[in-house]
Amino acid sequence: MHIPDGFLSPQTFLPAAALAVPAWMYAVRRVAAQLDEQTIPRLAVLTALAFVLTTVMIPLPGGTSGHLLGVGLLALAFGIWPAFLAYSLVLLLQALLFGAGGITSLPVNALIMGLLGAALAVGLHGLLRRWHAATAQVVAVWLSVLLSATAMALVLGAQPLLATDDAGRPLFFPFTAAVTVPAIVLPHLLIGLGEGLLTWMILRMAGPRRSGAMP
Amino acid sequence: MSPRFWLAAYLLAVVAVSFLHEPLWLAIILLAVLLAAGRLAPRLLWRALLAVLLVNLMVSGGYVALSLWQGNPWALTVIRLNLRVLLLTVLTLWLAARIDLVRALSVGPASRFLAVVAINQILLMRRLVQDYRHAFRSRSVQPPRLRDHYRSAARQGVVLMDKAQAQAESLSQGMRSRGVFDDRP
Known part of the structure; x- marks a missing residue:
């Protein structure tokens, strides 16, 4: 779901970077404060886990598939800040090693998917778990994916309004929210549900064996 | 020069490219980067094309179809968008090929x-x-x-x-x- 390089205007990615940098610094402090000398290897392994989780395919009806975002799972298992930090590192490695995503879009991708996605998953799960634990996991992850996708669609859809040439033609991503919202959000209704179900299955299977959570 | 110097130069370059909107300049810079990359150029261009092909085809194709339907011009926007995305991706892959990213980071x-x-x-x-x-x-x-x-x-x-x-x-x-x-x- 992440936005590639070249689709976002400087009017978007520069303020996003100004927000993301303090968020990353705070996340580093939070994660370092929770841990001792094991911070480095654990964060490294968590980053690798976040990276590889994005390669786990979500089966969809009709024989198609999407891929796991993994932020909801990481956030429910390890907390908001480790999930945000690990996912940001994943985006950085993907951009620099594989040319996927991008450096200019990194702050927006990290804030929307890493921070907003993780915070929504944990927040919604906290609200819903008294009602029914398993359903809370599915619904929290589903809604976090859906709302992150909506935010992503709105940011992309804002580009033709933020940056145009003298003739009014878009300088960056050319579609408005009228196109991006249905194009991005509708498929994520199903992908998010698949991710919610998969997250619940993984946490249910892993739950009895995991005596102590990582960070 | 140190890997960190190249990383800083790359970060400046990607921001600068985002402020360039003239397709001719974007094409000239892309050509200059490929010439500077020397023997790496064909591989860089191929990997960059593969990395951006699917998403850019979908976005460009959709925009062309919508513009034709609405009777609006589309060529400049599509050429500019694709040149910019390709240039940024080539720059990123060139950096990854040229320096030790672990040392740079x-x-x-x-x-x-x-x-x-x-x-x-x-x-x-x-x-x-x-x-x-x-x-x-x-x-x-x-x-x-x-x-x-x-x-x-x-x-x-x-x-x-x-x-x-x-x-x-x-x-x-x-x-x-x-x-x-x-x-x-």
């Missing part, structure tokens, strides 16, 4: 450990997931049902989480036994 021994361990663990875990996929396919005599796909994907997730926890512990112990943390305050 290191602001100290801790971040160097982090990058090295993360990249190695990614390679190990990717192999594990591939093994699971091959095993799932080889065990399935008939086409698997949706439920089977979900069970297999969930098993992959559980194994990855278990592996991550075990690896984190063993790496911490290994690093501690080699005195990595001894000089930390």
Whole structure:
């Protein structure tokens, strides 16, 4: 779901970077404060886990598939800040090693998917778990994916309004929210549900064996 | 020059490219970057094209179709968008090919450990997931049902989480036994 390089205007990615940098610094402090000398290897392994989780395919009806975002799972298992930090590192490695995503879009991708996605998953799960634990996991992850996708669609859809040439033609991503919202959000209704179900299955299977959570 | 210098130059270049909107300039810079890359140029261009092809085809195709339907001009926007995306991707891949990213990203021994361990663990875990996929396919005599796909994907997730926890512990112990943390305050 992440936005590639070249689709976002400087009017978007520069303020996003100004927000993301303090968020990353705070996340580093939070994660370092929770841990001792094991911070480095654990964060490294968590980053690798976040990276590889994005390669786990979500089966969809009709024989198609999407891929796991993994932020909801990481956030429910390890907390908001480790999930945000690990996912940001994943985006950085993907951009620099594989040319996927991008450096200019990194702050927006990290804030929307890493921070907003993780915070929504944990927040919604906290609200819903008294009602029914398993359903809370599915619904929290589903809604976090859906709302992150909506935010992503709105940011992309804002580009033709933020940056145009003298003739009014878009300088960056050319579609408005009228196109991006249905194009991005509708498929994520199903992908998010698949991710919610998969997250619940993984946490249910892993739950009895995991005596102590990582960070 | 140091890897960090090239990383800083790259970051400045990607921001500068975002302020350029004239397709001719974007094309000239792309050509200059490819010429500067020398023998790497064909491979860089091919990898960049592969990386951006799917998304850019969908976006450009959609925009052309919408513009034709509405009777609006589309060529300048599509050429500008694709040149910019291609240039940024070529720049990124050139940087990755030219410098040691681990050294460039290191602001100290801790971040160097982090990058090295993360990249190695990614390679190990990717192999594990591939093994699971091959095993799932080889065990399935008939086409698997949706439920089977979900069970297999969930098993992959559980194994990855278990592996991550075990690896984190063993790496911490290994690093501690080699005195990595001894000089930390």
